[in-house]
Amino acid sequence: xTDVQMPAGxxxxxxxxxxAADGTTLKRSLARSLRRRKIQALxxxxxxxxxxxxxxxxxxxxxxxxxxxxxxxxxxMPRSTTLLKDWDSATGELPGEDVYEAAFxxxxxxxxxxxxxxxxxxxNYERTGLSSMFRQSGRGMDKIADxxxxxxxxxxxxxxxxxxxxxxxxxxxxxxxxxDARAEEAPNFVPNAxxxxxxxxxxxxxxxxxxxxxxxxxxxxxxxxxxxxxxHIALFNDLEQTDVSAYSGxxxxxxxxxxxxxxxxxxxxxxxxxxxxxxxDGWVNIEIWRTIQTYSPKATTGYFLNAVDMKLTPDGAEFxxxxxxxxxxxxxRTIYMSLVITFSCILLAYPVAYLLSNLPLRQANLLMIxxxxxxxxxxxxxxxxxxVMLQQQGVINEVLVWMGLIADDNRLAxxxxxxxxIIAMTHILLPFMILPMFSVMSTIPPSYVRAAxxxxxxxxxxxxxxxxxxxxxxxxxxxILVFIMAIGYYITPAIVGGNTGTFISNRIAYHISSSxxxxxxxxxxxxxxxxxxxxxxxxxxxxGIDNVKLGG
Amino acid sequence: xKLTKLFLASTALTAMTAVSVAAEVENLTLVSWGGAYQKSQxxxxxxxxxxMTGMSFNWDESSSEAVAKLRAMSEAGNVTWDLVDVExxxxxxxxxxxxxxxxxxxxxxxxxxxGTPASEDFGDMxxxxxxxxxIVYSTTFGYRTDLVGDTAPSSICDVFDLEAYPGKxxxxxxxxxxxxxxxxxxGVAKEDIYDVLSTEEGQEKALAKLDTIxxxxxxxxxxxxxxxxxxxxxxxxxxxxxxxxxxVIEEQKQPVAMLWxxxxxxxxxxxxxxGLSEERLAAVKEFLKFATDTQRLADQAKYISYGxxxxxxxxxxxxxxxxxxxxAPHMPTDPANxxxxxxxxxxxxxxxxxxxxxKFQAWLAK
Numbered sequence: 015x016t017d018v019q020m021p022a023g024x025x026x027x028x029x030x031x032x033x034a035a036d037g038t039t040l041k042r043s044l045a046r047s048l049r050r051r052k053i054q055a056l057x058x059x060x061x062x063x064x065x066x067x068x069x070x071x072x073x074x075x076x077x078x079x080x081x082x083x084x085x086x087x088x089x090x091m092p093r094s095t096t097l098l099k100d101w102d103s104a105t106g107e108l109p110g111e112d113v114y115e116a117a118f119x120x121x122x123x124x125x126x127x128x129x130x131x132x133x134x135x136x137x138n139y140e141r142t143g144l145s146s147m148f149r150q151s152g153r154g155m156d157k158i159a160d161x162x163x164x165x166x167x168x169x170x171x172x173x174x175x176x177x178x179x180x181x182x183x184x185x186x187x188x189x190x191x192x193x194d195a196r197a198e199e200a201p202n203f204v205p206n207a208x209x210x211x212x213x214x215x216x217x218x219x220x221x222x223x224x225x226x227x228x229x230x231x232x233x234x235x236x237x238x239x240x241x242x243x244x245x246h247i248a249l250f251n252d253l254e255q256t257d258v259s260a261y262s263g264x265x266x267x268x269x270x271x272x273x274x275x276x277x278x279x280x281x282x283x284x285x286x287x288x289x290x291x292x293x294x295d296g297w298v299n300i301e302i303w304r305t306i307q308t309y310s311p312k313a314t315t316g317y318f319l320n321a322v323d324m325k326l327t328p329d330g331a332e333f334x335x336x337x338x339x340x341x342x343x344x345x346x347r348t349i350y351m352s353l354v355i356t357f358s359c360i361l362l363a364y365p366v367a368y369l370l371s372n373l374p375l376r377q378a379n380l381l382m383i384x385x386x387x388x389x390x391x392x393x394x395x396x397x398x399x400x401x402v403m404l405q406q407q408g409v410i411n412e413v414l415v416w417m418g419l420i421a422d423d424n425r426l427a428x429x430x431x432x433x434x435x436i437i438a439m440t441h442i443l444l445p446f447m448i449l450p451m452f453s454v455m456s457t458i459p460p461s462y463v464r465a466a467x468x469x470x471x472x473x474x475x476x477x478x479x480x481x482x483x484x485x486x487x488x489x490x491x492x493x494i495l496v497f498i499m500a501i502g503y504y505i506t507p508a509i510v511g512g513n514t515g516t517f518i519s520n521r522i523a524y525h526i527s528s529s530x531x532x533x534x535x536x537x538x539x540x541x542x543x544x545x546x547x548x549x550x551x552x553x554x555x556x557x558g559i560d561n562v563k564l565g566g
Numbered sequence: 567x568k569l570t571k572l573f574l575a576s577t578a579l580t581a582m583t584a585v586s587v588a589a590e591v592e593n594l595t596l597v598s599w600g601g602a603y604q605k606s607q608x609x610x611x612x613x614x615x616x617x618m619t620g621m622s623f624n625w626d627e628s629s630s631e632a633v634a635k636l637r638a639m640s641e642a643g644n645v646t647w648d649l650v651d652v653e654x655x656x657x658x659x660x661x662x663x664x665x666x667x668x669x670x671x672x673x674x675x676x677x678x679x680x681g682t683p684a685s686e687d688f689g690d691m692x693x694x695x696x697x698x699x700x701i702v703y704s705t706t707f708g709y710r711t712d713l714v715g716d717t718a719p720s721s722i723c724d725v726f727d728l729e730a731y732p733g734k735x736x737x738x739x740x741x742x743x744x745x746x747x748x749x750x751x752x753g754v755a756k757e758d759i760y761d762v763l764s765t766e767e768g769q770e771k772a773l774a775k776l777d778t779i780x781x782x783x784x785x786x787x788x789x790x791x792x793x794x795x796x797x798x799x800x801x802x803x804x805x806x807x808x809x810x811x812x813x814v815i816e817e818q819k820q821p822v823a824m825l826w827x828x829x830x831x832x833x834x835x836x837x838x839x840x841g842l843s844e845e846r847l848a849a850v851k852e853f854l855k856f857a858t859d860t861q862r863l864a865d866q867a868k869y870i871s872y873g874x875x876x877x878x879x880x881x882x883x884x885x886x887x888x889x890x891x892x893x894a895p896h897m898p899t900d901p902a903n904x905x906x907x908x909x910x911x912x913x914x915x916x917x918x919x920x921x922x923x924x925k926f927q928a929w930l931a932k
Contacts (some may be wrong), residue, residue, distance in 0.1 A: 143917050146913055340928035406800055516931070
């Protein structure tokens, strides 16, 4: 279009691009109107597009993201996972005291925020027993901290009280405000200047404690909550290093006493490693540390490996023992059974669709209603109806026994197995095969078959060479529809499938709603999605997606 | 003297909050299991409360997916439930995940009529800090009286005896219960079951025992399946919740009887979801105090054969509200029924659920 030189008209004597009525070049004018149309079209679909993006695409991606997301470990135990990076598990030695100390701070804070049990649940997917280990270790952390508090408490009960701590740590003016019960919100902690230089760690721990309190509930006050164990530990560390004899502010006597006690070296404080061993014997098991180390990174392939019957171990990925492999079996079963269902749908639907498109309108409409009727019935009702039909004391078996075709004690097992799933799902998905077939067949002009016959073809040849090829797009559309729906089905297999007729979707549903292993559920779902896309792509390459028609 | 004052003050305070709460929160959303069980809760707890206070109630039948849904709600920051009925194991999980509010039984729950504090009245039933026990139920077996021959099954091991009792059995499509029974009938002493089950060999042993009846088993996933299978004569015996069997036997008059041997005790109760506004929380706690008091728990037993979780409620259990039969002999806790019982080991299953379930499902799928 661009290079086309139009012959000059009456007014336009000179060569040049053709102009629109408003004087701009036609090309630009066209482009502009095209763009306007596109924007208009986009605006028209915008509500739907937004809706689909927000309620469908975004949640799916959010869910799929969970199949690799693993930040809970490093978020809950930031200090120890950083140190664990440098720990070489191959030496066969437990991590050093520094790791145990870091793990103590991590777990102590996690316990206060009630996060440690969440982490336990997460790690329990990888190693059985970690759930209760973390739950029990929460109490163990308090015990470790109590080793510091108890000797202080023996000196003076005030060490375990909220207000004396407030007096000791805070700036005098601030303390007065902090004690004012009328204030809506606790004022930010202002430390006593002298104490800051003497006990820097303690002040820091105390400030952290206030931040935590505020996070938990803005109405909680330093003056009413006795500080947590981390403050006592910090005080111990400070007193070991500093001489506090010069201090004369509030609580000076207590502090001097404590200082004496700490520096005397008579207090027996166990190591963190000992404290952990006391909390749960799992903490001195090297395998458990290796599991934590393996699952420290923020992203993991663990879920995907689980989904293909493998396992992420410290030594890399390896297959699970034969007895635990289930997903490969379920995936192949799902695809195999979906194919069987699709083919039985084709076989059953083709004659019906043919009949529908060739009957006179009145009869065709009646037949159409019969096709659509089950479509309007609830899925659960139809599936349960199949249960009544297929079970051993059910309608089909009763009739067969009554007719003497099978013996009473040898009734057919038609349900709670693969056969039951295939029968029920074929019936349920049949309309999805019939409708696209019908809409394609009804556009095939009958004159073609007549022409073939008048040219000498017999009935079969006329059908096979002339009619059938024209109906293939309907088969293609129906097959894709039925296959993709079948592969993700889970209600029907759950009800009539027994133990050999269940699909992978049943396991996905189980992991999403029962075991709550959303990461594994997401990984299984992602694999299923990839499998569908792959099959779709293969179909496009072999048959050609242009050959698929849902109607005229 | 001081105590009385305190008591008076606290009563006044409660009364005040009750009044102010009623003014603000007008309806509560309760989540339960649907069916006869939810009806019993509605008749015993919420209807009388509604009459008393004018509170209205919405019921949501989502308990079977409560943990997943609460997690999703909490992630979306929009908790729409006020009180959720869950199994004890789920309550533990919700508590572990920080999705349920911790409860102080003595402060939040009513004391028994004789003054026993709630924590003692409920006793061991309080298996988690977030859990308010309500009923004791059991998973146990029912059998068709007309299909088992002359000697009715009397022991759990009859389930595994295909020679004496040929025909199909219905078992739950999950390891909990099945593994324990399999080990029991494989000669493991009751007190050793969980020790054995925590080992690889023990798990294989249990599955091997289940293998002997695998071909003759129908696996159920909904509690209503077994009663239906029994009524249809599809199975000779099957496990399910004892309340379901009660309604098959007493309400539908089917030829079914209970096999109480080795019934697996479980506890069901309430949790309050984390993230409610202060007013709602106060309103929920107010209702909860009423709904879990001694009389209300005993009342529930008029409608369904689940044992009240309070010790003080047991003597108050009377007759069925509609059938007029004595309910005590139908309770899983009745001494005649509770000669041999197992208690769901929540700690064990919290650890081993994923592991054993993977093995169980792999075994099942083959």
